[in-house]
Amino acid sequence: MNENIKNILEDIYSIDDSLRKHEKDLIKIIKTLLAAKPKAKYDEAFRQELRAELLEKFAELEEKQSKGFLKINFKLMNKLPYAIGGLILGMLVLLPFVSKDNILPGGKQINIGLESEIAKLSSNNAFGKINSDSDASLAARNAATEETVAGFGGGGSMTAYEKSMISSVMPAPMQYSYIYEGEDISLDDELLPVLKKVKGTEAQKSLAKILQNADFENIQMTSFSNSHLRNFQISEEEEYGYTLYVDLHEGMMSIMENWEMWPQPEVMQTLSPNQVPDDQTLLNIANKFLQEKKIDTSQYGQPHIDDNWRMYYDQRLAEGLDYYVPESIGVIYPQMVDGQMVYDEWGNPHGMNVTVNIRYNRVSSVHNISTQKYQSSDYDMETDVNKIIKLAEQGGSYTYYQDENAQNFEIKLGTPTYSYVQIWQHDGRTSNQLFVPALIFPVTEKPDNEYFFKENVVVPLAKDMVEQRLNPPIYPEDQPEILLK
Structure with missing residues (x-):
């Protein structure tokens, strides 16, 4: 037997001696490859070809072999006599258990749902009553604002003296009045679809299976049943390297700098x-970064620069105050769902955020690379235009406490466009992303000398949300006393 083949076989058997019963198949595979490339080096191409053959021949053994028949012995792997042994050992530990439907020779990808897919549900209101997580917190805060002030405790009204003390030490607060000056609005759709992002992917089970069938030294992976891989991360150990975070359960990916591999100067001059x-x-x-990393942007709109810092910089400079130039600037790729751009509740485009580090002129992070699988269910929509305009003139949310001493600024709103607003809804155990039909009112006029960053006012059209925001829950000042017997 060829000495090269013999050494390769011995490395395989050192991991699991039971593989000797497949020796004929192993020899045949190795001989075929060596005959085809007699002068081949044990390089990446050779590894890929061997990987493909092993996948094909061992796929049928997945059902026959008992779970966990391979053990990962880290001490042994550190003592391999030559490089090809390490390559084959690594492949044999993981690859025999990979279904050809998930990873195929030639680099077929694992599908985690990045392509847009909307499944229409037959029932209406399938996601329950719509109420974003921010609604509850805003309602509670606004109800408490009038009578509770930080530093004076809560639960009682302020005296005239306390109010005068606050006004003497604190600058006059600012508040905004929104005024709609757009064209007439027509709302004819009584029912429209609300979308819910689908959590979890088939890849969770496929990738968990790889690890589940390989026992680590100090823990038996097969002792965990019905396993799903929820998340993992991979880091580049090189200069300006990155770390990829993958959350398979939430369907989210992000990239951040591997800070250990980026420059860490002791003193950094202000930009x-x-x-x-x-x-x-x-x-x-x-x-360029997205293209290099093969990150698909087909489900996103035209990118734009987040340059709010310039407004802050110009205002500070005009007032003769110190200014700050950010270390990084975001490039926003707006998410498109069913042909419509998505906004968050504060009026900003919602989507993938690529951060560019100004000091090094390179991308430092990418956030919100999201799967695009949704369920769709029809919900009642508000058709009363007056209610929608009223909510827009509240800023799209609850009415804030109005301070009689506050300085008031007028904000003009223009004719809205139809879109989706992304909200979070908690069901008692988990939070889910919903995409609700909404009108986006552009800010057409705002004070020049104030730090007002809002570009849009978002008004959701779902009747549940409109009613709750126009008629927020009432929190009584005195809660009933509970007696314990």
Whole structure:
């Protein structure tokens, strides 16, 4: 027997001696590859070809072999006599258990649901009453604002003296009045679909199976039943390396700098505005990174630069105050669902956020790379235009406590466009993402000398949300006393 083949076989048997019964098959595979490439080096191409053959021949053994018949012995793997042994050992530990439907020779991908897919449910209101997580917290906060002030405790009204003390030490608060000046609005749809993002992917079971069938030294993986791989991370150990975080359960991926591999200067000089690249350069940096990492952008709209820092910088400069130039700037790729752009509840485009580090002119992170599988269910929509405009003139949410001493600023709103608003809804155990039909009112006029960053006012059209925001729950000042017997 060829000495090379013999050494390869011995490395395989050192992991699991029971594989000797498949020796003929192993020899045949190795001989075929060596005959086809007699002068081949044990390089990446050889490894890929061997990987493909092993997948094909061992796939049928998955059902026959008892679970966990391979053990990962880290001490042994560190003592392998030559490189090809390590390659084959690594493949034999993991690859025989990978279903050909999930990972195939030639780099077929595991499908985790990044392509858009909407499944229509037959029943209406399938996701229960719609009420975003932010609604409850806002209602409670607004109900408590009038009578409770930080530093004076809660549960009682302030005296005139306490109010005068606050006004003497605190600057006058600011509040905003929203005024709709757009065209007439028509609301004809009594029912519209609300979307719910589907959690979990088939890849959770497929990838868990790889690990479940390989026992680690100090724990038996097969002792865990009905296993699903929820999340994992992979880090590049090189200069300016990245860490990829994958949450298979939530259907989210993100990339961040592997901070140990990025420069960590003891002293960093403050950046100046002229060091900030122009918008096209920032877009080029972001687009190039996404292309290099093969991140699909077909489910997103045209990217734009988050340049709110300039408003803050200009205002501070005009007031003769210190200014701050950010270390990084975001490039937002708006998420598109069913052909409509998605916004968050504060009026900002919701989607994938690519952060460009200004100091090094390279991408430092990518957040909210999301799966695109949804369920759809029809819900009652508000058709009373007056209610929608009233809610828009509240800023899209609850009415805030109005301070008689506050300085008031007018914000003008223009004609809205139809879109989706992304909200979080908690069901008592988990939080789910819902995408609710909404009108997006653009801010057309705002004070020049104030830090007002809002570009849009979002008004959800779902009747549940409109009613709750126009008629928030009442929290009594005095709660009933509970007697314990």
